[in-house]
Amino acid sequence: MALIALVGASETLPDGSLRALVTVAGETLFERQAARLADVGVTHIAVAVAAVPADLLATCDRVRRRGMKVTPVRAAADLIPLVEPDDRIILVADGLRAGGTHYAAIAKPGSPAILVTGDTVLTQGFERIDATRRWGGLASISQPMVAELAAMPGEWDMMLTLLRLAVQSGARRLYCEPALFEQGEIAIVTDRPTAALIEQSSLQQVEYGGMGLGRSAIMMPLIRLAGPLLVKSPNTARYLPHVTALLWIGVAALAASGLAAAGALVAILGGFGLTAMRFLSAFRAESAAQDRARDIIRTFAWVLLGVFPWLLALAGPGHRMPLFSEAALAPCLAATILLARALYEDSGERRRFHWLLPDADQAWIMLVPALIFGFAPLMFAILPLLALFQILLWLRLARRPDPR
Template sequence: MSFAAILSASRAPADSSGGLRACLHFAGQTLVEYQARQAVRAGADRIFVMVSVITPALSQAVDRLSADGIAVALVRDMVSMVRDAPRDADVLLIADGAIVSQAHVDHLGSAMGDTLLVADDSRASAPLERIDAGQRWAGLARISPALLFGTLDMIGDWDLALTLVRSAVQKGARRITVPEADLLEGRAAMVESQQQADLVAQAITSAGADRAYDRGGLEHYVLAPLARSIGGALMRLQVPAFQVRIGAMALAAIALVPIELSWVLPGFCLMLVAILLCDSADRLDELALRPPPRGWTAFVAPALTLIGIALAGESAVAFDLAMLVMLLTLAVRWRRLGGAMPWMVFTPATLLVLLIIGGALGFMQEAYRLGMLAAIASAGALILRRPA
């Protein structure tokens, strides 16, 4: 069942850097954007952000979320919340500055009724809000409509999130305890400064670093592990994924120059680096919980690479091979693999390595013919393994 999510963006950061804690930089975006994407990934269909003042950074964050198809609204008073909040579905409540791993968000997203994510009282949980003598609130809760609107009826000058949590405690809400290891390793934290946000982002994203890429061929087995390392480093440097993707396009275009000058192998090596940059940009999008691009921006670098391969081959076989591999690239990006295993998919990077090896050994034309056979076999695997 779908649900809504209520976030908060009203507190200032502890480092006196100005602005809002919710607008601290986190995993390539603002912290409140990351919270919203976590909620959407867990199943939320609407996002409400409680704000005290609407800042330019907050408005830009809302625009970026809306551009990705996420329904988000800024709420400045309780009257608006009473009017807009869903009356037939639970809400996922996320505290101002709270970051927990996606597994905990998914768990509460699938829970039913009033549920609190809590941590046992200890030195590691000291920054969290105390709810009784033995436990503290870890910044995440699922609230039923009855509890939400029963609390909203008490309109006054108070903190909505903390009041809802205290009401849930009084009504005996179910509790899910966060392991202390998650607190110590930063997978559940209350972010209060930019320095702390950077540390928590590194812990949160490294926890999901072993997630499988939806790739095939050399991209899956070789480039994906490299992209994970490069993506993590670029995220810590706050480099946007779009800039990395533009760099990949530019490098693939530059690689056409040495190919036109008959320096084929250096051109192929540059194109291989361009594909690695594309995968690194995809990794940055994954770390930021953004959906991978499926439009033209995702295909410019591979298309330029295949154009270079066709130009270097100077034959009908090379042109046909480039066209066939481009179709396979579309199938991979649009997830139409028909159940084929990664090693069955013939990708641009796989073709480049084959041609580089063939060119270095003096068998370039034979490498093109072998690539054509491999591409035909890969297309056959995708077709024949597709469910009836």
Template sequence: MLAGLIFATEDAEDRAGTLAETLPFGGLTLIEFQARLLIAAGATQIVLAVARMTPGLLGAISRIGRRGVTVDAVRTATEAVEKLHPLARVAVVADGVVTTGDTVSLLAAERGDTLLVTDDGDDRFERIGVSTAWAGLALIEVARIKDVAAMPHDYDFQSTLLRIVAQSGARQVRLPKSAEPTHGIERDSQALARWGNAIVATLMAQPERWADRYATALPSRLLLPPLLARSAPSWAFSLGAGVAGLGGLGAILSGWPAIGLVVLLAAMLLATIAHTLAWLRDEALPARVLAVAAPGLAAASLLAVGNATHVALGWALAIGALVAGGLVERIALATWPRRWWSSLTAAPIVMLPFALFGYPLVALGVAGLYAAVTLAVAIETLIENP
């Protein structure tokens, strides 16, 4: 099993009395972000080595526990040994480390004691050789922590553990050059906030299909950093998405399909932003609901345009486009979509030009044909590459 050991002992450089690990980072606190990376790498237990308990740390511990892992706070190596399974592999995260999931996964895949190292170019990293420094991540056996527990208690836990692991002949894995821009140690609140917003933006999913990528994901990535910096609540964007969605559907049903589709596209963008904010902040139920909000609004746009035609053919075209689009979404989960493929998000975009010129039936027909062609290609793709 994999466990995580995160050190949270140093104060922020510009906030006296505040632990650096509890500073805001990408909509979370730094320690929550580190725990999320460890959990994504397979950790089922998180142990926090702390110097003192603070309200911010208590809140972070509670939120980390909601992700379904065991969370324990300890002050000494002896307490850490008591909490950890004796056969566990322990991923160690130094105080103030900023990194990405790829780097943590790289280390978690190693076997035996391993230190992630880098060139000795940053005085924030602890030196372990003439020109080598510890990059703040390690993978160790519980026995190394027992070695620290056997030493005098006035020794610094993190530094002593590093020296013992290095002297035991641990393998050294160099930090990839590609990871250096997104890896470091930071304890300044403003710098950490800027760094966190940039890293979280890069971690956002980038859908392959053009409509999902450019209509919702890309604008969300651009808007997210300033929203996180202002601690924008997800519920506000959820409310905005709901109001805009109802307004857009009402406009379509009232005979203004073009205006309604534009408003619905705005509602879909607001729903995507709300989902991202909820996901970052571990708001489980809102995140699950909002994950289907944008596709749901797109599906509703088809039915609304079909109803606005006031003819049976309109309803038939709308239902056909919806069924084909839904099947495409299902198949897209089982294969790698191509950039040009249709999606439910694409439906209001495809219909908009035709709605502008007053051809709702043509709009529905084109949207349905696009989804049907995509469905046929997707089926052939699955047949050729099951």
């Protein structure tokens, strides 16, 4: 049994361009849909089209280069050869912008299902299901429904007719709150001004960066200021992981060359790179791949913090072992930050006061003046104690009952 997607790409905007190719935060809606579908296990996308213009062909080629098979279809008869009797087909509405959790919900194994929401002013762009419900833009159907449509005489709107067949067959209904449409988490993009509003709303709602004082108080606020520029170009997300990885390799090279302060300064730039990757993961189609790359780079940064004094010793006269306050306490500092991360990830719904916890960004920011002015051994002794104090303070505050 395979998962196949049928994505609508035939509706046009008032200017004549395809709705599926509207750009939000530097990526087309179709590319974002393809990435979300890939995250839930879809390997083949059938694109429901009336025509295949050159810009749609170019977009399909970009999706293919990411490992996804893409096939244009104009009628149910074109879809029949692509699916096996036990395959499941995910319907994606033309112009839909939705989060990964919604795709994951509709892709779960089981009988056919339809994502539905309330009939409100904010959901008028979605197809009506009944008197009080509208389609949420996603559905899963079975191969017999496609065969039934192919056998029907006349010309039918493939997407909407398959949706109607799913409704008539009694498909399960997965409800999502209309408030998600107000927040821009789910939307049908009907024109470019709507796309601009969704982009602006998304930029305003990105959280300040998860765990850590350095990231939440310094890094993410600055990245948010540059947010509109970061999301405009698709090349930013494509090259940012490579640039960030090179920065952290540069930190190691500078430390091994004896340039401690320069290495710490570059580490701060590397921290900005990781924060920017975290910021872009809320928007970009490559979010799943970026998350994996960010985890690898972040792990390398943690290890680098722990072995930083040893790298400096490699460049020193006689390559002598660093002072105990640096050699022993630097790994302790890295371990304490890992402990903070583990506690934060296990906290579940109690992820309050996350900005109190220590992180590598905070450590590098505090190490820069210490390395420049020559009191690094003292700072390496202070930082683990400060990190433990932050963790204890966070544990005390996070365990208090939420006043709400």
